[in-house]
Amino acid sequence: MNSSASPSIPPSSKARFANASAGLKNLHQLIQLRWIAVVGQLLTIEATHYSLGMPLPLQEMLTIVGCMALFNLASLVRWRSGRSVHDVEIFLALLVDVAALTAQLYLSGGISNPFVFLYLLQIAVSAMLLRAGYMWFIVLVASSCVVLLAQHSQPLPLATNLHEGWASPYVLGLLVCFMLNAILVVVFITRISHNLRRRDARLAAVRQRAAEEEHIVRMGLLASGAAHELGTPLATMAVILGDWRRIPALAADPVLQEEIAEMQTQVQRCKAIVSGILLSAGETRGEDSSQTTVCKFLDTLVSDWRATRSIDTFVYDNRIQNDSPMVADTTLQQMVFNVLDNARDASPDWVALLAQRDDDALRIVVTDRGPGFSPEVLAQIGTPYQSTKGRPGGGLGLFLSMNVARTLGGSLVARNRPEGGAEVTITMALANIALQDGIQGTHGH
Missing domain, CATH: 1.10.287 (Helix Hairpins)
Incomplete structure (x- = not known):
């Protein structure tokens, strides 16, 4: 058999899925970055207040850290919901981060605090995640915060003393801020870039799929x-x-x-x-439609296929106990022929057809002893041009049969058998092919 068929995902849905997946991953990166900020702020407050002996408004600063932790927990719940993440959500989350950083800097020296350069990290993240309008707004907000901190902040007894080198706490703070910025930019921007590249690759595949379907x-x-x-x-x-x-x-x-x-x-x-x-193609000629029964239709179909195809062994097992009237035409026959032809191409020495009735549905199972479906073909179930035959235009037989099955309100699915070979199952509701007062249910002519 050369393909498998089942309903495929529309390209527009795949595009939305690609964007949603990238958005969720980017939100997860922001959550991780915020946890690092929470831990980093706690360590910095401890080192500054207790190790360096500089008085800080601990209650206010720890309250801000607690609020960031609560916001991050809420963001984690939002991420676990699995719903698509829009740009405005990322934008608001970055605004919260900028506001928290501004509040902490206001309480600890304003622009005299060496960690003022962490604004650059927020701007870099926004440049990777947001559209131009949102990104420039973040730049404007961050720049405004720096200007305000230059005029309004609570003093921090931290002398710049750049000439003292390593002995200067300000110089040490600058070095820590630089290394922190560098490491976080490399790690998180790389991850975000990877997520965006994967999204772009998925969107490119969707566009290619749309072109093929056109x-x-x-x-x-x-x-x-x-x-x-x-x-x-x-x-x-x-x-x-x-x-x-x-x-x-x-x-x-x-x-x-x-x-x-x-x-x-x-x-x-x-x-x-x-x-x-x-x-x-959505039409039907209605030629050669005839009143028959399910068993007679299957017996005639098998007889005609055997007469026009050469195969070593063909096993026909009709397990339908309660026969019922139906209207059959060449379209139904051709649908099954396509599946049988694919099975014979894959397994010229043995093909089997099993027919049985499951409640109000007719189930036709075609099996072979060929190599089965490759993982690539199974991963692209329901798409045209998915074939193991290696010739141009291959893979359309089961694709067209799937469309016929859909028209009849049924389905066509395929799988590899554990003992080897492949299996394609056609299921049709008997109500759609049954004879009802001399007229076919939904497939009349």
């Missing part, structure tokens, strides 16, 4: 037009071949009769393919 739509339109054009000549050929079989001169020649019968079989097969193309 190509499929164009191909479907062309195929639909060609199918409409082929319908009339195929019908004409079917009539002519029928007339030929009744001409006495031709009827007396058994070789010609055999060739005419084979031509009629191939014409009917072409008509079935045309009907399948039209239904996959």
Whole structure:
């Protein structure tokens, strides 16, 4: 088998998922950065107040640290919810961080505090995470805070004494601030950049998928037009071949009769393919629809497939106990043929078809003893051009069969069997193919 089929995720949904995933990861990075800020502020307050003996308004500064911790816990709950994170949330979170840093600097010397340069970290993070408008607003707010701190702050008895080198507490504070900025910028900006690159890669894949699906739509339109054009000549050929079989001169020649019968079989097969193309494009010809039963339809389908395909061993197991009337046409037949053909391509020596009834649904299971689906194909379930055959255009058989199954309100799923080989299961609601007062449920003509 060359593909698996099940409902695929629309490109727009994938794009939203890519943005949501990147937003959640970036929010998580901010949460980690804020925890580092909380611990760093506690250590700095301890070192300044107790080790260096500089008096600080401990109650106010510890209250700010506590508020940051509570805000971070709320942010953690928000992150665990898994809902998408918008730019405005990141923007407000950064504003809270800027406000907390400003309050701490106000209580500890304003711009004379060497840790005033931590504003640059907030600006760098905003440049990575936010759109230009939000980013420049953060720059404006941070710059305004620095200007205000130059005029308004509680004094800190910390002499600059730059000439003292390592012996100056101010110089030590500057070095710590520089190293802290450098390390955090490298670590967190690298992580954020990685998240953004992964988001961009996902969005690029979504755009590529959308382009491929647009190509499929164009191909479907062309195929639909060609199918409409082929319908009339195929019908004409079917009539002519029928007339030929009744001409006495031709009827007396058994070789010609055999060739005419084979031509009629191939014409009917072409008509079935045309009907399948039209239904996959959202149309149906409704040709060769007939009243039958589920078991008769399956028996005829298996007989026709065996007659036109060569295979070493084909196992047909019909476990339907309660037969029911239905209306069958070539579209239903072609849907199953596509699955059987893929199974035979993967496993030319053995293919099996199991049919059974599960409550009000018909389930057809096709298995083979081939190599099974590759992990790459299973990871792209329901997408066209996912094939193990390695030829251009491969992978469309089950993709079209999936569309037919969807039209009938059913499904088509695939998996690898533990004992080897692959398995494709077609499920259809019997109500959608049942005969109801002489009219087919949802698949009439």
